[in-house]
Amino acid sequence: MVATNRGGSRSQHTAGSRERGAGGSVAAAIREGITSGEFAPEQRLVEADLSARFGTSRSAVRSALLQLTEEGLVEREQNRGARVRAVSLDEAVEICEVRMMLEGLCAAKAAERVDDAQSAELREIGDRMQRLVGEGDVLGYSEANQLLHRRIRELSGQHTAGAVLERLRAQSVRHQFRLSLQPGRPGVSLPEHLAIIDAIGSHDCEAAERAMRTHLGSVIGALKEVTPGGGLRV
Amino acid sequence: MVATNRGGSRSQHTAGSRERGAGGSVAAAIREGITSGEFAPEQRLVEADLSARFGTSRSAVRSALLQLTEEGLVEREQNRGARVRAVSLDEAVEICEVRMMLEGLCAAKAAERVDDAQSAELREIGDRMQRLVGEGDVLGYSEANQLLHRRIRELSGQHTAGAVLERLRAQSVRHQFRLSLQPGRPGVSLPEHLAIIDAIGSHDCEAAERAMRTHLGSVIGALKEVTPGGGLRV
DNA sequence: GACAACGAAATTGGCGACAATATTGCCGAT
DNA sequence: ATCGGCAATATTGTCGCCAATTTCGTTGTC
Numbered sequence: 001m002v003a004t005n006r007g008g009s010r011s012q013h014t015a016g017s018r019e020r021g022a023g024g025s026v027a028a029a030i031r032e033g034i035t036s037g038e039f040a041p042e043q044r045l046v047e048a049d050l051s052a053r054f055g056t057s058r059s060a061v062r063s064a065l066l067q068l069t070e071e072g073l074v075e076r077e078q079n080r081g082a083r084v085r086a087v088s089l090d091e092a093v094e095i096c097e098v099r100m101m102l103e104g105l106c107a108a109k110a111a112e113r114v115d116d117a118q119s120a121e122l123r124e125i126g127d128r129m130q131r132l133v134g135e136g137d138v139l140g141y142s143e144a145n146q147l148l149h150r151r152i153r154e155l156s157g158q159h160t161a162g163a164v165l166e167r168l169r170a171q172s173v174r175h176q177f178r179l180s181l182q183p184g185r186p187g188v189s190l191p192e193h194l195a196i197i198d199a200i201g202s203h204d205c206e207a208a209e210r211a212m213r214t215h216l217g218s219v220i221g222a223l224k225e226v227t228p229g230g231g232l233r234v
Numbered sequence: 235m236v237a238t239n240r241g242g243s244r245s246q247h248t249a250g251s252r253e254r255g256a257g258g259s260v261a262a263a264i265r266e267g268i269t270s271g272e273f274a275p276e277q278r279l280v281e282a283d284l285s286a287r288f289g290t291s292r293s294a295v296r297s298a299l300l301q302l303t304e305e306g307l308v309e310r311e312q313n314r315g316a317r318v319r320a321v322s323l324d325e326a327v328e329i330c331e332v333r334m335m336l337e338g339l340c341a342a343k344a345a346e347r348v349d350d351a352q353s354a355e356l357r358e359i360g361d362r363m364q365r366l367v368g369e370g371d372v373l374g375y376s377e378a379n380q381l382l383h384r385r386i387r388e389l390s391g392q393h394t395a396g397a398v399l400e401r402l403r404a405q406s407v408r409h410q411f412r413l414s415l416q417p418g419r420p421g422v423s424l425p426e427h428l429a430i431i432d433a434i435g436s437h438d439c440e441a442a443e444r445a446m447r448t449h450l451g452s453v454i455g456a457l458k459e460v461t462p463g464g465g466l467r468v
Numbered sequence: 469g470a471c472a473a474c475g476a477a478a479t480t481g482g483c484g485a486c487a488a489t490a491t492t493g494c495c496g497a498t
Numbered sequence: 499a500t501c502g503g504c505a506a507t508a509t510t511g512t513c514g515c516c517a518a519t520t521t522c523g524t525t526g527t528c
Contacts, residue, residue: 046509057483062510063300070304079489079510094394101335101395160328161335164398281480291513296480313480313519 026056027064034073035173041086072171089227092175095168100216102165104209106156111200111208119201126197133186142180261298268307268318269407275320306405323461326409329402334450336399338443340390345434345442353435360431367420376414
């Protein structure tokens with residue numbers, strides 16, 4: 001018995017978020033439901049209901065919920081089921097502090113690695129952001145914002161940091177969205193974004209890290225200001 | 235009712251870590267096996283074998299494996315089973331870069347929050363490290379090293395960063411251990427640790443962050459030097 | 469002798485059923 | 499009317515079984 005054969009040569013992967021099998025697609029569906037707001041925070045996620053809804057078996061839902069628990073999107077209690085995890089404002093701030101560090105790292109690495117075509121692409125995103133702010137397209141700006149951050153992450157080549165950031169983004173998407181709807185917010189964050197793009201384009205690692213930190217520091221300040229009550233849920 | 239040996243063997247784990255249910259304790263056992271080196275990298279983890287070994291059902295092992303996959307400790311391939319994930323040197327370096335940022339954050343926050351008793355505790359750990367290095371107790375020094383980093387994490391009050399760091403630590407424990415056995419290594423890292431303790435003790439956030447970054451930068455350098463071949467597995 | 473096709477063994481994936489536990493509604497006593 | 503105990507329900511936890519897939523050994527053919 002046992003088969004302790006080792007030494008297979010698997011190419012290293014990036015711990016990204018590709019789904020596996022049927023259970024994975026169920027997890028993706030539930031994740032989508034949570035991030036899109038269809039499933040509200042603290043809402044109970046009953047296994048039988050979800051299995052009926054997605055037309056799969058209960059065990060598929062079960063393993064999906066287990067996976068999402070690890071990702072920090074759902075909470076489970078012994079014999080009491082799963083529910084959508086509500087991240088408090090304090091947690092959202094903590095997440096932003098981690099982002100400040102990790103995206104700072106990614107920005108520095110990106111500044112070190114980008115070629116001309118790539119920095120031109122970033123500048124194009126910056127131009128689009130500027131135009132969208134001018135047009136008052138808040139939703140479009142929010143999308144471009146996410147795109148810019150993701151692109152910088154990708155350009156950094158930091159798979160570990162990227163995986164961590166992707167998970168944290170899923171957890172705090174609700175706070176992010178709420179913040180993006182705040183009037184006057186784009187006017188503050190736009191120049192910060194442009195500064196990041198400039199620093200990366202001129203291959204200035206330190207400036208890129210500093211600019212990214214400044215930007216996320218500003219996000220933290222805005223988060224605290226919007227809900228000064230403290231650890232309220234959202 | 236055939237030989238339905240249920241409830242067979244559990245309850246011997248009073249494990250302090252708040253694992254959930256039987257499946258959780260199985261996950262803890264497998265995790266222990268991986269981090270302790272009992273299960274080698276790339277070694278196959280056959281569900282039936284593990285269930286026999288731990289006296290639990292195959293589904294418990296199955297869900298445990300799923301959880302460990304999310305934690306980044308095992309890899310799974312469709313219809314081909316699970317195996318212990320081998321983290322390459324490149325990945326270990328990436329992990330250290332993330333640690334550099336996140337532990338830097340924790341050090342800064344710790345410097346901001348510690349009271350006198352806590353900083354005295356840190357200084358005591360520093361004294362112990364110094365003594366252990368003098369005695370040539372490499373293993374004891376490695377333990378004290380982990381304790382110091384963990385304690386700083388705890389003092390920082392940063393739960394999000396702490397959770398990320400804990401997961402990354404489990405992934406890179408093998409590289410960490412290998413590095414600690416390197417001759418001359420303690421002599422290099424000891425003063426770095428003492429500098430961190432000093433900075434936190436004097437409530438100097440910036441200095442604490444800088445000292446922690448310097449320390450982990452040195453760890454990265456040592457990692458690269460020990461295995462200059464590149465992305466070899468360990 | 470090498471190679472391809474075939475078949476048997478091993479292993480995982482998924483499903484339904486049953487047991488354990490928590491929650492809810494109900495009833496009676498104070 | 500309220501509170502505590504008790505039964506009914508709802509939901510999760512766990513198990514064994516069977517199908518699907520991969521892997522490995524065998525055999526036949528060129």
